[in-house]
Amino acid sequence: MESSNAASGxxxxxxxxxxxxxxxxxxxxxxxGFSATTVDEIxxxxxVAKGTVYYNFASKSVLFEELLRHGxxxxxxxxREAAExxxxxxxxxxxxxxxxxxxxxxxIDRYPSFTQLYVAELWRTNRxxxxxxxxxxxxxxxxxxxxxxxxxxxxxxxxxxxxxxxASALVGMVLVAALDWKSFQPERSLDDVHSALSxxxxxxxxxxx
Amino acid sequence: MESSNAASGxxxxxxxxxxxxxxxxxxxxxxxGFSATTVDEIxxxxxVAKGTVYYNFASKSVLFEELLRHGxxxxxxxxREAAExxxxxxxxxxxxxxxxxxxxxxxIDRYPSFTQLYVAELWRTNRxxxxxxxxxxxxxxxxxxxxxxxxxxxxxxxxxxxxxxxASALVGMVLVAALDWKSFQPERSLDDVHSALSxxxxxxxxxxx
DNA sequence: TTATTTGAACTGACTGGTCAGTGCAAAAAC
DNA sequence: GTTTTTGCACTGACCAGTCAGTTCAAATAA
Numbered sequence: 001m002e003s004s005n006a007a008s009g010x011x012x013x014x015x016x017x018x019x020x021x022x023x024x025x026x027x028x029x030x031x032x033g034f035s036a037t038t039v040d041e042i043x044x045x046x047x048v049a050k051g052t053v054y055y056n057f058a059s060k061s062v063l064f065e066e067l068l069r070h071g072x073x074x075x076x077x078x079x080r081e082a083a084e085x086x087x088x089x090x091x092x093x094x095x096x097x098x099x100x101x102x103x104x105x106x107x108i109d110r111y112p113s114f115t116q117l118y119v120a121e122l123w124r125t126n127r128x129x130x131x132x133x134x135x136x137x138x139x140x141x142x143x144x145x146x147x148x149x150x151x152x153x154x155x156x157x158x159x160x161x162x163x164x165x166x167a168s169a170l171v172g173m174v175l176v177a178a179l180d181w182k183s184f185q186p187e188r189s190l191d192d193v194h195s196a197l198s199x200x201x202x203x204x205x206x207x208x209x
Numbered sequence: 210m211e212s213s214n215a216a217s218g219x220x221x222x223x224x225x226x227x228x229x230x231x232x233x234x235x236x237x238x239x240x241x242g243f244s245a246t247t248v249d250e251i252x253x254x255x256x257v258a259k260g261t262v263y264y265n266f267a268s269k270s271v272l273f274e275e276l277l278r279h280g281x282x283x284x285x286x287x288x289r290e291a292a293e294x295x296x297x298x299x300x301x302x303x304x305x306x307x308x309x310x311x312x313x314x315x316x317i318d319r320y321p322s323f324t325q326l327y328v329a330e331l332w333r334t335n336r337x338x339x340x341x342x343x344x345x346x347x348x349x350x351x352x353x354x355x356x357x358x359x360x361x362x363x364x365x366x367x368x369x370x371x372x373x374x375x376a377s378a379l380v381g382m383v384l385v386a387a388l389d390w391k392s393f394q395p396e397r398s399l400d401d402v403h404s405a406l407s408x409x410x411x412x413x414x415x416x417x418x
Numbered sequence: 419t420t421a422t423t424t425g426a427a428c429t430g431a432c433t434g435g436t437c438a439g440t441g442c443a444a445a446a447a448c
Numbered sequence: 449g450t451t452t453t454t455g456c457a458c459t460g461a462c463c464a465g466t467c468a469g470t471t472c473a474a475a476t477a478a
Binding site: 030031032036116119121122123124125126127158160161164168169171173176179180181185196197199200203 | 336
Binding site for chain 3: 222223226257258259260261264265
C-alpha cells in the first residue's frame with residue numbers, strides 16, 4: 001500500500017484512471033449534487049467498470065473528498081503563484097490582489113464545474129467531508145489574507161480594515177461574478193470580466209470618468 | 210374548492226402546516242442538500258405525518274420550489290424597501306447601496322439556512338426547479354442593477370461600469386462575507402460586519418488611515 | 419345546549435423501485 | 449507474475465409517493 005512507484009510525479013495507469021473518474025464525477029456532481037449522482041453514472045461517463053471505482057476509491061464519499069482536495073490544491077497553488085510573481089516584479093499589494101483576481105477568474109474559467117460544486121458544499125454542515133473542506137478553504141483564503149496583512153504592514157492599506165472579512169468579501173466578489181459570467185454571459189471574454197472587477201477593486205466606481 | 214375562508218390573509222390551519230413544513234425543510238436541506246433530505250425527515254421535524262406533506266404539496270420538488278419562491282420574495286422586498294427608503298430620505302446612490310448591503314446582512318442573519326441552500330442550488334443546471342430559480346434570482350439582482358443604473362444616469366457612478374457584472378460582484382461580496390461570518394465568527398455583531406463591508410464598498414481600503 | 423353531519427386535514431403502513439457497496443472469476447495491461 | 453480492470457449478479461437498506469381509514473372543527477339540526 002501507498003506504493004508511490006515512479007518518483008516522476010503521477011503517471012501510472014492507476015493515476016490515469018483516477019483522473020478520468022475525477023473528471024466524470026466533477027461535472028455530474030456539479031449538475032446534480034452529490035447524493036443525486038450515482039456511482040454507476042460516474043463509472044459510465046468515465047468509461048470504466050463500476051468495480052474499478054471501488055478498486056481505486058474506498059467509497060463514493062472518499063472519491064468526492066479526494067476530488068475536493070485535488071481541486072482546491074490547484075486553486076491555492078495558482079493564487080500563491082500570482083501573488084509571488086507580482087511581488088518578484090516589484091508590484092504593489094493592490095497589484096497582487098489584482099493578479100489574484102485574474103488567477104481566480106482563470107481557474108473558474110477552466111474548471112467551472114469544480115467551482116460550482118465547491119460553492120454548493122462549502123457552507124453545509126453535518127456532512128462527512130466537512131472537515132476536509134474546512135482545511136482546504138482555509139489554505140486558499142489564507143493566501144488572500146496574507147497579501148492583505150502585508151499591505152497593512154507596509155502602509156498600503158488602512159490599519160482599520162478587517163483582514164478576514166475583507167478577504168471573504170473579495171473572494172465572494174470574484175466567485176459570484178465569475179459564476180454569473182459563466183452561467184449567463186459565457187460569451188464574454190475573461191479580460192472583459194477582469195477589467196470590470198479591477199475597477200471595482202480599485203474603487204474607480206464613484207465619480208465621473 | 211378554493212374555499213378561502215377568512216379574508217384576513219392566511220391563518221388557516223393549512224397555512225400553519227405549510228409554514229411548519231417550510232421551516233423544517235429549510236434547515237434540513239441547508240444542512241444536507243435536497244437529495245439527501247428525506248420526506249420522512251421533513252415530516253418528522255415538522256411534527257406532522259408524511260401523508261400531510263403530500264396533502265399540502267404535490268411532491269418533494271414542489272415543496273422545495275415554493276420554499277425558494279417564498280424566501281427570495283422576502284429578500285427582494287427587503288432590498289427594494291431599503292433602496293426606496295434611502296431615496297425618500299434624499300440619500301445618494303452609494304447610500305442606497307449601503308442600505309441594501311445592510312438589508313442583505315439582516316436577511317442572512319435572520320435566515321442563514323435559506324441563504325445557504327439558495328447558494329448551493331443557484332448555479333446548478335439540469336434540475337427541475339432551475340427556471341423558478343432563474344426568475345427569482347433576476348428579481349433580486351434587478352433591484353441592485355436598478356440602483357447602479359440610476360447612479361450612472363445621474364453621474365454619481367462612472368459611465369464605464371458594467372452594471373450587470375458589478376451587481377453580481379456586490380451581491381457576491383455580501384453573500385460570501387455574510388456566510389463566512391455566520392459559519393466562522395457568529396459572535397460578531399451585524400454592525401461590525403456592516404462597517405467592514407461599507408469601507409470596502411466606498412473604496413476606503415487603500416491609503417493610510 | 420347538545421347531538422349529528424360534513425368535508426377538509428391528517429395519518430402511517432405499505433409498495434415498487436433505486437442504489438451503494440460486495441464478490442469473484444477471468445481478461446488485460448504492464 | 450503482479451497489478452489493474454472488467455462484467456455482472458446479488459444484497460440489503462432506504463425512500464418517494466399512495467391510499468384507505470381516522471380525526472378535527474365548524475355548521476346545522478334538534
